Amino acid sequence: MAWTFYTDEQKQLAERYRLAAREHIAPRVREVDENDRLPQNLLERLVKPPFSLTALSVPKKFGGLEMSKVDVCIVAEEMGYALPCLVPFLEIAQLYTHVLKYAGTENQQKRFLEKLATGAKGCYALTDEGPGSDPTAMKTTAKRDGDFFVLRGKKRLITFADIADLFAIFATEDPSLGADGISAFIVEKGTPGLNLAYHCKALGLMGHRAWDMDIEDVRVPVENRIGERGDGLRLAFKVLNKTRISLSFGYVGLARAAIEKAVEFARTRVVQGRPISEHQAISFAIADAAIKVEAARLLAYRAAVLSDKTDRHRKETSMAKAYAAEALIDAVNVENRVLGGYGGDGRYDAERHLRDAYSWISAQGTIEVQKVIAGREILGG
Numbered sequence: 001m002a003w004t005f006y007t008d009e010q011k012q013l014a015e016r017y018r019l020a021a022r023e024h025i026a027p028r029v030r031e032v033d034e035n036d037r038l039p040q041n042l043l044e045r046l047v048k049p050p051f052s053l054t055a056l057s058v059p060k061k062f063g064g065l066e067m068s069k070v071d072v073c074i075v076a077e078e079m080g081y082a083l084p085c086l087v088p089f090l091e092i093a094q095l096y097t098h099v100l101k102y103a104g105t106e107n108q109q110k111r112f113l114e115k116l117a118t119g120a121k122g123c124y125a126l127t128d129e130g131p132g133s134d135p136t137a138m139k140t141t142a143k144r145d146g147d148f149f150v151l152r153g154k155k156r157l158i159t160f161a162d163i164a165d166l167f168a169i170f171a172t173e174d175p176s177l178g179a180d181g182i183s184a185f186i187v188e189k190g191t192p193g194l195n196l197a198y199h200c201k202a203l204g205l206m207g208h209r210a211w212d213m214d215i216e217d218v219r220v221p222v223e224n225r226i227g228e229r230g231d232g233l234r235l236a237f238k239v240l241n242k243t244r245i246s247l248s249f250g251y252v253g254l255a256r257a258a259i260e261k262a263v264e265f266a267r268t269r270v271v272q273g274r275p276i277s278e279h280q281a282i283s284f285a286i287a288d289a290a291i292k293v294e295a296a297r298l299l300a301y302r303a304a305v306l307s308d309k310t311d312r313h314r315k316e317t318s319m320a321k322a323y324a325a326e327a328l329i330d331a332v333n334v335e336n337r338v339l340g341g342y343g344g345d346g347r348y349d350a351e352r353h354l355r356d357a358y359s360w361i362s363a364q365g366t367i368e369v370q371k372v373i374a375g376r377e378i379l380g381g
């Protein structure tokens with residue numbers, strides 16, 4: 001489907017990714033869902049053209065595609081439609097790219113962005129064992145020891161930690177400073193002390209594989225701190241303000257898939273001699289869900305357009321993320337209602353869509369936290 005308000009280039013971009021996903025990803029969806037793992041040969045394909053999911057916004061001088069935020073969002077919608085765990089996959093590369101673009105030295109950008117452009121995979125360890133929505137309560141510490149920092153703590157729900165080549169880890173250099181003590185570090189795979197403690201088995205979003213990590217005296221060279229001492233949390237929030245927009249488009253992609261299935265079923269399911277689509281109870285439910293999904297895309301599109309011009313769009317990003325998450329939940333609920341007894345049947349996509357949606361909506365901050373941010377932006381304080 002081509003959105004009428006997109007430029008011709010944007011429509012072509014969506015079409016390219018849609019066709020590539022239909023050919024290479026759609027046949028693997030069930031396998032990924034059943035095994036909760038992205039197969040190695042699919043992973044290898046995803047980091048190369050026509051996908052290049054780790055290189056989307058890496059600058060061209062480091063070998064990336066240097067896409068605009070709007071274009072990354074268009075790709076995220078197609079991945080959300082095809083196989084939602086690919087949105088976290090591309091999002092983590094976005095998190096890295098933005099962290100390095102904002103705060104990396106020339107040398108750090110070259111070292112790490114060139115790796116991303118050639119398919120290195122990352123993970124992003126912000127959420128701590130303490131309350132996840134409040135990273136200022138972080139307990140993971142970074143203590144200076146000569147030319148190294150020594151990191152120690154516990155991280156939760158770290159997506160793709162098992163396949164990561166690069167680990168962005170947030171840790172406090174001085175817990176008494178709260179938010180102002182937190183710094184960001186990049187740690188390379190194989191560094192002793194990076195331990196996967198527990199595979200968080202989710203209800204859905206299979207293939208994204210999140211892990212609790214024990215970080216036990218991990219020694220990081222001082223040159224791997226990104227930004228200044230205490231800049232980490234401001235950096236993390238600045239970056240999330242960008243990536244939550246493409247995540248919202250990922251939600252829209254999955255919601256679009258759910259509505260398409262509901263429509264297809266409603267048109268073809270005949271009960272008492274009539275397709276169920278002829279009942280207003282069914283058509284209104286689908287129309288209401290579709291209205292929200294289209295509105296979610298527009299809100300997220302507004303945030304993406306702003307994001308290509310400025311960094312000042314916290315209200316627009318948080319509104320887009322909260323609304324897209326709620327629109328997604330509505331879409332998968334309606335899909336499952338419309339399918340009646342087939343809704344929970346594993347042979348139909350509706351059941352997977354429902355699991356994926358509920359497992360996904362808290363990533364990069366819950367709906368409530370987005371409303372807290374939007375509320376502060378609207379009301380002040």
Ligand SMILES: Cc1cc2nc3c(=O)[nH]c(=O)nc-3n(C[C@H](O)[C@H](O)[C@H](O)COP(=O)(O)OP(=O)(O)OC[C@H]3O[C@@H](n4cnc5c(N)ncnc54)[C@H](O)[C@@H]3O)c2cc1C
Nearest residue numbers: 124125126127131132133157158159362363364365366368
């Ligand atoms: C699929 C998935 C992938 C993830 N991947 C990563 C990753 O790669 N790296 C990473 O660092 N983290 C990751 N996370 C963690 C994610 O960022 C946290 O789950 C999220 O920030 C919420 O934290 P929490 O789960 O500890 O919830 P809590 O903070 O314990 O919140 C529990 C409930 O309280 C509500 N709440 C909290 N504070 C407020 C408030 N001020 N006002 C109103 N309500 C509030 C929340 O909305 C929620 O309903 C992932 C999560 C998911 C679901």
